[in-house]
Amino acid sequence: MARPMPDAPPVTMADRATGASILESVAQVAFVAHCLLNQNAKVDGGARCPGVYSPLVEVLRERGWELEQMPCPELAFTGLNRFWAVREQLDTLAYRRHCARIASAVAGAVAARVARGDEVVLIGLEGSPSMGVRVTSSDPARGGRPEWPDGAPELTPGRGILVEELLAELERRGVPAPRAGGVTHVLPGHDPAVERDALLAVLDG
Amino acid sequence: MEGDARGSRIALVAAELVNPPPGGLDALGVLDAAGWGVMQLPAAWYDDEVAAPLLEQIAEQVDEFARHGYDIVQVGDRAGLAEALAALGHEPPPAIHAPRDAAELQAFLQSRPTTAPR
Numbered sequence: 001m002a003r004p005m006p007d008a009p010p011v012t013m014a015d016r017a018t019g020a021s022i023l024e025s026v027a028q029v030a031f032v033a034h035c036l037l038n039q040n041a042k043v044d045g046g047a048r049c050p051g052v053y054s055p056l057v058e059v060l061r062e063r064g065w066e067l068e069q070m071p072c073p074e075l076a077f078t079g080l081n082r083f084w085a086v087r088e089q090l091d092t093l094a095y096r097r098h099c100a101r102i103a104s105a106v107a108g109a110v111a112a113r114v115a116r117g118d119e120v121v122l123i124g125l126e127g128s129p130s131m132g133v134r135v136t137s138s139d140p141a142r143g144g145r146p147e148w149p150d151g152a153p154e155l156t157p158g159r160g161i162l163v164e165e166l167l168a169e170l171e172r173r174g175v176p177a178p179r180a181g182g183v184t185h186v187l188p189g190h191d192p193a194v195e196r197d198a199l200l201a202v203l204d205g
Numbered sequence: 206m207e208g209d210a211r212g213s214r215i216a217l218v219a220a221e222l223v224n225p226p227p228g229g230l231d232a233l234g235v236l237d238a239a240g241w242g243v244m245q246l247p248a249a250w251y252d253d254e255v256a257a258p259l260l261e262q263i264a265e266q267v268d269e270f271a272r273h274g275y276d277i278v279q280v281g282d283r284a285g286l287a288e289a290l291a292a293l294g295h296e297p298p299p300a301i302h303a304p305r306d307a308a309e310l311q312a313f314l315q316s317r318p319t320t321a322p323r
Contacts, residue, residue, distance in 0.1 A: 034266075037223075037233075038242030040211045040275060041266070050212030050240030052233065066224040067233075069245040071262035080273050105258035109247070112255050 028065045029113050032123040033131040034072035041072040043084050048185055059199045071102050073130045073162045083146045086137040086154045087129040103165035111175050124163050126182035132160035133182040212240040219281025220248040232280050235310045246283035260289035268293050
């Protein structure tokens, strides 16, 4: 359900920004997981808001960071009707090739940014089998009829598949790996204040 | 399908309207307030070599959303988008190419029919 239109005009980036102008020659650019600007890409049952995950946008804009959205690897590969999945279900040769194609496209943009002196960070989605930066999901036994108990301990330290492919592609191109962190709103015990502090730590280096 | 908070509405948005200059139209803010998701188009200054693979990915994702009946619009322009969509058999979505201000963009969004995703 979309939120109603506000009576007042929305706050502009200029209103929010407290740092330097983004038009200065060196920009700060956050490459963000697709779903953080478009919750419609989420697996069914996973969208936390109608469209944009505002807490991330607010943190980035407060610090003067531009946004650059990465493609969602799962949306185009397994579609909107996909099941919730762990890494082992997605980690096939075909999915790796799909992620490598996306990683090449994103790495091209990262390289273009780095070449002109922009500062780049990567913001993923913790707990995601594709976009996790420090937390992904794993369950080697999961498969077959898609029923499993709530609270199954699939969360595990590690990176998602697209994040792995992207960092590998950047290394192949000789582009330094950007600082990276992730939004945590899908993790149990999610604390918005802790998420915000962790994002600020990534942005501030 | 259990449903969730998604708005089932998506705007393809020029990068310069996602990251506007000071005082510029904050399309991302307008779309967020209206409950639309955003698919950001490649920055205008990217070479074709950089932009084309990104546009190809965007077109593939548009195809999946369109297949399920999501409402898709375009806010701003990006060279190469129409060609990327056409390669998958899609016409460009309804568009507002150069919204003058937030009110004009809001009016455009409000003019869209209610969606019924499948």
